[in-house]
Amino acid sequence: MLDVTFIRENPEEVKQAMRNKGEDNVEVVNELLNVDEQWRSMVEETDKLRSESNTKAKKIGQLMGQGKKEEAQDIIDYTSKLKEDIQEKEDRLRSLKKAREELLLQIPNVPHKSVPVGKTEDDNEVFKTWGEPNEEDWRKPHWELVEEQGLLDFERGAKVTGAGFPFYVGAMAKLQRALINYFLNKASEEGYTEIQVPYFVNEDSARGTGQIPDKEDMMYEVPRDDFFLIPTAEVPVTNFHRDEILDSDELPIYYTAYTPCWRREAGSYGKDVRGLNRLHQFDKVELVKIVHPDMAYDELESLREYAESLLEELNIPYRTLLMCTGDMGFTQTKKYDLEVWSPGQQRWLEVSSCSNFGSFQARRMMLRRRKENGDTEIVHTLNGSGLALPRVVAAILEINQQQDGSIKVPEVLQPFMGTDVIKP
RNA sequence: GGAGAGGUGGCUGAGUGGUCGAAAGCGCUCCCCUGCUAAGGGAGUAUACCCCUUAACGGGGUAUCGAGGGUUCGAAUCCCUCCCUCUCCGCCA
Structure with a gap:
């Protein structure tokens, strides 16, 4: 707003x-x-x-x-x-x-002047690329790789719940847990306070971060109790301080939270949704910043750099896009997307989006700070994924697969996995 | 789920229809006093919105005592619905 x-x-x-x-x-x-x-x-x-x-x-x-x-x-x-x-x-x-x-509520946030003007994703600017997109054609897409080995079970997921709710079995479950631990530990080192949050939110919270009225179709509802399943941890985390006046010396506030995310993804189909590309339930470690208005753009850069560093340590080639005005979304003033290279699919997959919302969300949820002269002022909020798991998993599987079907575990995850290779 | 109690300003806590945006205390800010320290005195201290005014300050008004509705000329106070907290019982990871 x-x-x-x-x-x-x-x-x-x-x-x-x-x-x-x-x-x-x-x-x-x-x-x-x-x-x-x-x-x-x-x-x-x-x-x-x-x-x-x-x-x-x-x-x-x-x-x-x-x-x-x-x-x-x-x-x-x-x-x-x-x-x-x-x-x-x-x-x-x-x-x-x-x-x-x-x-x-129908008027979108005003993009920052550094944001390229454009209409579609073709107008996004490649801000940075890291690593070599591997174009060897022998690599299988991850779903072939792991479904053969029973590590990911979409069929039973569909039986038990529905499409888009896979089971992660054995090493795959461990890999998920390793990534969550790794991401949370890194975020803590970076100064983010780890919090655990409710997975359901009420209507006020959904409105606070802007899911309502704009994007309510993305959320699952629990009508009997008037709850929404969170589509991202951003919702409970940012709303944590809703209707509060913060002391200026509390800022900046950094939070990180691991949660499952539920999205209805109505209307999605085709190759975009194969395997882990698009799920109704997925895990994500989220980063949220509440900052002094003057610092928001600096904070966005450090947020982006931090998310990028995770991919670098995992040794996953990626590119960072500076989203153009037409592709950045309603509530953002500036947004970067991080995309990893999927050699099995020969395409880029989005694993993080780092956004500055300016005062747009904070105004809607009356999140303010106390200025030195005693006045109140709306603060600025940012968030980014650090990171979303499924596509990172897909990239890890595809990039590290060996000719014999085994998968090398990235070095930084080995302590959490207790092994350096996933074998059939 | 059943029975009961309760939700008031940063905190504690008074207030059962009229002069209450709200006593008192604590905390906090500024000033005074005290040759340090301790103590004392005074003033101020919610949020949002509207209007006037301003370089800045300031002034006036409205709303808000968990939320929303209602009764009344008038509601923190009475009525209804909902939410939350606490106690006991039940159930349960």
Whole structure:
């Protein structure tokens, strides 16, 4: 959610930002400003009437105390009518407020000036590449490799739950656990506080990070108890401090959390969803930063560099994309995607996305800091995956497979796995 | 799941229809005093929004006493729904 004052003062900049993000309905900005104008004058009118009503009510109280019942009754007759006026105005105020809110929620965040303007993923900028994408054609895609060995069981997953809910068996389960431990340990060393979070969240939290109203179709629901299964740890972690005012010296705050993530992924199909490429449930270690507004872009760079360092230590070739305006998403001001090379599939797979949300999320959840002069100020939030497991696993399997079908375990994971090779 | 108690400002805690945005204490900030220290005195100390004003300060108003609705001229106080916490019972990893 953008600051209305900012929109009021920079309507053209906001409209241009919308166009750049592929949101062509820039009329909502005008509608918003119009509704906002009406809302503000209605606030003024309503407040005046309420003020009058309050004053009169106090007077009645005084008169009653003095036993002047008849005088009091005159005023009561008057304020009874006033009350109808107020209720009418309050109704209009309510609907204006709602309209204003809804319009406001339709306006995306404004991209940073360093972000390339573009429409599709083809316009993303390759920011960095690391390692050699291996193009030897003997390498199998991971699903052939491990399903043959019974390490990953999609069929039984489909039987027990449904498509996209695989079982990880034996060494594969251990590999998952090794990665989780490795990622969490690294994040702790980097200064992130590890937290464990609820896997269900309520509606307020889903709204706080922007899953509602924009992307609610991505989440599984528990309607009986009004919960959503988290699509990412970002939701509970960022909402941890919702509606709080933080001391400035607490900032920056870094959190890391491991969670499963559940996504409905409605409409996905084809080669994109083979094997571990796209699942309904997957594991991820998430990184969240809550920072001073002036530091947000520096923090984004260090977040990106940290996520990249994980791939380098795992010895997985990757590239970092600076996402263009059209491909970066509604809530971000700037976003990097990290993609690993899948030699078995001969394609890049996204394993992390590091985003700066500016004040967009924090405003929605009223997450503020106390400034030196005592004022409050909306803080800035960032997050990134560090990392999402399935595609990292896919890359590890494909890159480290040997001609005999065995898989070498990356050195940094060996202490967690207790072995240097996965054999059939 | 059953029965009961309760949710008030940074904290403790008073307040059962009128002058209560809310006593008191603690904490915190600033000032004064005290030749250190200890103690003492005074002032201030919630959040959001609207309006006026400003370079900055400031002033006025509205809303908020778990959340949402209702009764009333007037609600922290009465009624309804929901959420949460605590105690006992039941169940259970």
